[in-house]
Amino acid sequence: MSSTSSTQIIRPARTLQGSLTLPGDKSISHRYALLAGLAEGTTRLSNFSTGADPHSSLACMEALGATVVHKEDKTIEITGTAGKFKQPSAPLDCGNSGSTMRMLSGLIAPHPRTFTLTGDHSLTRRPMERIRKPLSLMGAKIDLAEGHAPITIHGTPLHAIDFDTPIPSAQVKTAVLFAGLQANGTTSLTEAIRTRDHSEQALKAFGATLNRTTAASGDVAKLSIPGNQTLKAIDATIPGDISSAAFFLCAALLFPDSNLILDGVGMNPTRASLLDVITSLGGKIKVLNVEEHHGELVGTLQVNVSPNGLRGMHIEGALAAQIIDELPVLAAIAPYTSDGITIRDARELRVKESDRIALVAKNLRAMGAKLTEHEDGLVIPGNQKLHGAQIDSGTDHRIAMAFSIAALRATGDTEIHGAESAAISFPEFFTHLNDLCQR
Ligand SMILES: O=C(O)C1=C[C@@H](OP(=O)(O)O)[C@@H](O)[C@H](O)C1
């Protein structure tokens, strides 16, 4: 993140009313940017994410020889390299984006060049062995600095593997699929917990062949991708980001008379478990105008809350993995529920842009909440009153936004330090918050 730190003061709100169109989904924007850069022809993308992270992916593709044009109507045109990345003249800067670094590694590993991938203070502390391992099994030559970036990739032809993903990570799955797409032979991959399938949908949209079969014995699915495939450019509109929508959905839950309409929200079933969670907590969601674009469902959400207020719940197992990015905001509103929220099996939160378990615990305590911290989650009792406090976001976008939502029902003002980090995924966040909150 940038070194200029800014503070936002959040005043308590009375209710939340209005409608919003979300900027494009960050996960889908990354994938379209990367695959467009590899493809033949010019890809035209509308509603590309405004977050800094997918722009890191775009900048890396430019450094690899793709042409990126930002049109006046806000569409982005990417003319791909038709499968031939050039030798970049400087290290590929992935900024704050784990998605860029991990998925790009798989995409470039089969190209006969030497690449260095680096990033900011946060990204260079995050675990990268998880992609080095499967890519090395495919024959890739990858050096890490004690498990972290900078990553050096000595590109070389790859061969197919049959890989069981040990951690539920869509980024690791994607690194393997993007490498498999260009390897010799058919690569297969199984994931015990099904993670977001945007890469599978995007690969098919760009013309790749990919199969998913479910074993008769259970729900463990196997993905197979034949190698030596080429991609063709697409025209696409990117659905609104449900992980950004999550902040406003949770804000709407805090006020009995709130009414919020979110247009064009991505509702891919492997990504939208948050909607079930919100319903379990006592939110009422109407889904309208559902359409499908390039395998991605998009719809309008109308949200308000049951007159009985918010219940609590347990989030664990596969569900924790599927809503990993939404857990900080759910934790931040947990004290306002009647029975509290328990989050377990979410150890991955410790290796995101910050240690999100530790920072959620620290900031909830600063606001006066009681809770128990576990290695893999948090137990946050309900029926608690919070007060305004100084919030340490750790320059982690999701922590900054999560505590801006908790602040809406606290007594007194809350100061969010490192608020500029919201721009990593959602630069318009504070403007929308101000417009929708009634005080
Ligand atoms: O594939 C993706 O777009 C992402 C996958 C998740 O990370 P992991 O793959 O590390 O679980 C998520 O936390 C991240 O924000 C985006």
Ligand SMILES: C=C(OP(=O)(O)O)C(=O)O
């Ligand atoms: C973890 C996140 O992103 P990434 O891993 O791409 O940095 C996130 O957006 O919450």
